[in-house]
Amino acid sequence: MKRVYILMIGCLLMASCKKLVETNPPGSQLTQATVFKNDGAAAAAMNYPYIKMAATSNTTSGQFSLDIMAGLSADEDSTVIPADMDFYRNDLTPRRSLAIWGEYYQLIFHVNAVIEGIQDPAISAAVRNQLMGEALFLRAFLHHYLVNFYGKVPLVTTTYAATNSKAVRAPQDTVYKQIIADLRQAKQLLGNDYYTPLWTVTTERVRPNKWAATAMLARVYLYTKQYALAEAEATELINHTAAYNLVSLDSAFLKNNRESIWQLQSIATGVDTWEGAQRILTAKPDNFKPVSMSHRLYNSFEAGDQRKIKWTGRITADGRQYPFPYKYKVMSNNSTNKSEYLVVLRLAEQYLIRAEARAWQGKIPEARADLNAIRRRAALLDVQTTDRDLLLLAIEQERRVELFAEWGHRWLDLKRTGRIDEVMSIVTAQKGGVWKSHQQWYPILETEIRANPNLEQTPGY
């Protein structure tokens, strides 16, 4: 019987032996702990947000890209399919929302994971600075779009789910404070040059550097009406002629051109940019390419504006004309040799930011000069007005025809300038809807509010 007891005890000991149920983490996957023990793996973790944004993101591709949704909501785009009508007629409901909510917060999670992870002493100091700078820049960039599409939004600066799942919608100025803090820190950490993910200098302008942070700072200062600061940042950039200057209209969207401050590398298969693939029309808009440029925008170009000739296209089908944005010329490209990258930030916007910032500060001639720098490139005559309000309207119009079909500029401009009700009450009616001011901020999905009862629905929905 002794043997029985020995065996019994043996069996019990076996079960309490924790080692037996220790599994290896899956060989094909890394964990948070292993990723940030190594410079290269940490760089790959930072690489993911760019890949997501560049490859198949709602930011850049398809019928529900950020740019098209904002264009439909504003006065830039038209559509033929019923599925887009709630955007087009400014009739959104909490059942449907722009997908950037989920996507951008997911990217913010990854960026925060990098920020938290690279504090590990195993990461070398130089790498930590570079990655930290990029991560902070992206966190600010992403929050910037969220705050401009939704108004009050949760400010997410940690990966800790227990905190985030109870987050409330922070006031816009709180979010902007964090955006500015992140951008300022990023500007300090990032270098002058463009780098590859493995820290060699490159001519590829596809990762944010110090100047990208500067450009975003200029924009955010303008949006928050800190005009002197906006002017200073834009000036810093415009003066850095060693790297940046306005280029011809034909080359402003080519890869790595000198006007671009940050581009997303073309990595999707079969296309250079989704903008080109989705927006260049070769036939009447249909289910697959439903969106065209609105006649409203098409007709708002001044006579002789070279941008209408070089940056827009038009097809005629069934006796109707369908204009379309034609900034990107490559519709499909199956080779790996790409000629166009998606422009995120470019110098022309900085001129217009400075023009507006200067106008608000009463520096009318300087403001006019910046505006005219952009107009001259489009072969337009100089604006001569000395009236600030007229000049501001001229700048708004210039932004409309310069920055159309890029990152929802028009939709954001109308809101930050407070002109949205004035403009949209006419435009929405023309689009077949009724403008309701609350529609300027998108609703949050019902399911999101169910998952976090602390989230309030956007007022009005």
Add this chain to the structure above:
Amino acid sequence: MMSLLLPIEKLTRCNKVRLSLLLLAIVCLMSNAAQARQQKSTPKQDPAIKVSGLVLNKKWEPLAGVRITVKSTGISTTTDEGGTFELTNVPPNDTLLLEGLNIRSKVPVKGRKYIGIHLQVMTGNLDEVHVVGYTKTSRRMMTGAVAQVKAEQIEKQPVTNPLLALQGRVPGLFVVQSSGMPGTPVILRIRGYNSISNGKDPLIVLDGVPIPIDLGTGNSSVGLGGIVQFGNYLALIINPGDIESIDVLKDADATAIYGARAANGVIVITSKKGKEGRMQIELDARTGISRVAKKMDLLNTQQYLDMRRQAFKNDKANPATSFLADDITKWDTARYTDWQKELIGRSASFSEARVAVGWGNANMKVRIGGAYQRSTLVFPVGDHFNNRKISFNTNISIGRESGRFQVLVSFSGMSDRSVLPLQDLTGMAIMLPPHTKLKDSVGNIFWPANWNANAYAELLKEQYTQTYNAVGNAVLSYKLLDNLKIKLSLGTSVLTARDLQRTPLVALPPVEKPRGARMRLYHNNMYTVLAEPQLEYTLDRNGHKIEVLLGGTYQKSRNERDMTLGNGIFNDVMLNNIANATDTRAAQDDGEYKYVSAFGRLQYTLSNRYIFSLTGRRDGSSRFGADSRFATFGAIGGAWRFADERKVKEALPWLSDGKLRASYGTTGNDQIGNYTYLALYNTPIGTPAYQGLNGLAATGLDNPAVKWEVVRKINLGFDLGFFEDRIQLYVDAYRNRTSNQLLQQPVPLITGFPYITANRPAFVQNAGWEFLLNTINSKHRAWHWSTSFNISFQRNKLLKYPGLEESPYKDQLQVGRSINTIFLYQHAGVDALRGIYVFSNSEGRDTATPGPKDKFQGENLAPAFFGGLSNTVQWANFTLDILVSFAKQKGPNYLTAFPVPGAMHNQPVEALYAWNIDSKQANVQYYSQLVNSPAYKSYGFTQSSDAAYTDASYIRLKNIALSYQVLQGAWLTKMGLKSMSLSAQAQNLFTITGYKGLDPENQSFRALPPLQVIMLGIKATF
């Protein structure tokens, strides 16, 4: 065994003299001749001897559980499941007293060392062997709730998945065939739904080795495309014909020994073993057809066009300028195709051939079975789509049941290959407009403008699936002492699957052609190794029987998956190799699961009447966070065989069996996938490199606190037998409570992910009653009729969920109601003025736009009761077996699947006679084709209203099997045939239901309904 060599007819007429002679013969054969001589020469020395023996019933089958007592010493034992016994220190002239159900007999020892005892009793199902939790037992001595389906019942059903044979036969087990496509999984729910969001599948154990129920148990980042995701693994390992029995373990007493994996019950499958006797060869062939039994009544072209034109009229829209009106303006309106007949109306074929060879003697028993199956599909492409299975099953046992050393080896293996379309055509068959033109006059694929769903193109998208799966188990046992046995069970399973999917250019709509043809290639490998040392101790003395089982488990499973996507192939000939793709992407995933435990079972039986059992298991599983990997599960059970009490026997002589059972215990649920507690980083599938470097991304939120779900089970039952068990009644009442619910708790997207896995303090209760009534209605020699009826009532209830109101489940769950409840708007018909569906809101008023608060109408989608009725009639050489299964339930009807009437989809005839401006009394709202029109929105609410979830109860003639046994005949003998039988079988022959849809069982409008099968078979035994 000598006895088994003799013809049965002679033996049944044996009288006592003949029996004695026969037993003597057996003894002569079995005993060592030298010993026998010694015995004869020294008859008067009288030393106590060791006696072993075998007890057989009237049918020469082993009798288990017969108590054998040595008259003078009182030492006793009981026969094991093989009918054998062994006694030491028996005076050679003593007498053995035999006791058991309907048994009271004396056998003189007469100095024999081996005694064969043939009793003139016929035992019923009470003494059949059940393989339950590492041990074997009989229904007579069982303390837990266990049901069994045996080979005869399985063989009568024309099924390829053995789990389907359980349908309607097991109280408490609800079985749903999810699709009529070969290889699709069968859903099994034992005693309801314990877990709100985790695995609800029972543990499946084949010959001692746990088998994953399907490939979906991991949380792999590598998905599986296609319609068939390999289905139930069991069906990919063993042919139903090689299965001896399937035991379904339900309560804590029966399942606690499986600890953390047994929350949802356990299904134990035992393959057929070799039997003693001369070599026997069974040949068996079946062939038949299967088809979709019921079609939906849909609109014809004229009705469809009327609906569409009316829709445009209602929306004040002009089809001529509409983007989506080609069906009215451009298509040939004279066409009509019955798409159901065209796409899913074919008869598929099935054929099967099986062979089994069995042989055995006292020292060795062997059975080898092999099977070939081929089935085709109901889709209209001849036999191009098909499924083929070749399987092999072997069982070898070496060593006597009563000997010191015994080895049992079981092996099952199968090669399964199928060619299937990527998509089930059922959805298209019911929703395509009836005049859609999808082929041109020469039979080529035709793409109407703005149309990119072509059923014929779907048929050109194919998936080739090949799996090679094997499960092997070896049990080595050694008797250390007479009553102490040490056992080592070693098991392994190897599962491999390869799936190749091709989407050729010819199957792509014109707009997609520039992107090129596509291929996908998946590999899945999974292996398990298992070692279970065990110790069995039995003490049987003076009416006290103690059985102890102690054991341990070490299990390690690994799964590996990889997937390659190939895009941009511009020539269909080049679809032969994924290397031809201009753009390939790959993903890879692997996982490891370790499981370790110690378990024990103590059973104490007093006088064969009082049975008490204690089961415990300490489990550790790698699926949980480092601090919560171990937990203890256990159960206590008891039974009282009151019918064996002398006073009861005297008072109620017609009561042949009576037992009260009770058990209480806990089991756990670890069906949560591997690594849930960890945040893993990988390169997400399909993401290209950026600046030459790939990205790494976290796949989820980590939660190191993830723990077990625990189910506490109470079971009370009684077994009754009347009139020599001609009537048997088994009743069970149970209550299972699951706590610590591990939920994929939705979290707001601002956390970065939609879900986190966390334990919530929610309690779910499943309570119910199960009844099984077996009767032998006629026992006449030439006319034998028996009936078995079972019915299960179950009720699920969310007992408590603190914080439910703040949780994301507040709209899906309600305390006091079933977790299968769906909350719906209350439909209030068509508003006569506006012509759209309206709903009663929470204040009782009608509204066309109900809000979340108005979703107060709860419908429980779990069955209220279900069961089966089977009748077996034997007349002369004919046997007829009829199984009817039934369920009382609600389910989603056609409204949930069909788009709004008026859109460019066909509709059931129920959508006729809609409201319009001229006739305002209607049950159907006005037709509309406009997205976001009031009718469109109202229809959306209707799909989430009680009008869309209606009765889905059914009574189904599940199975009917007729067989004719050719017993005798000179020609049989001449051909060396022992017996031969012919059979006809049918499955799902007809259904009585009020369900508004294709089939009340799978309730699907996208997947084929379970098919009607008719089959003919022949079986010969040599």
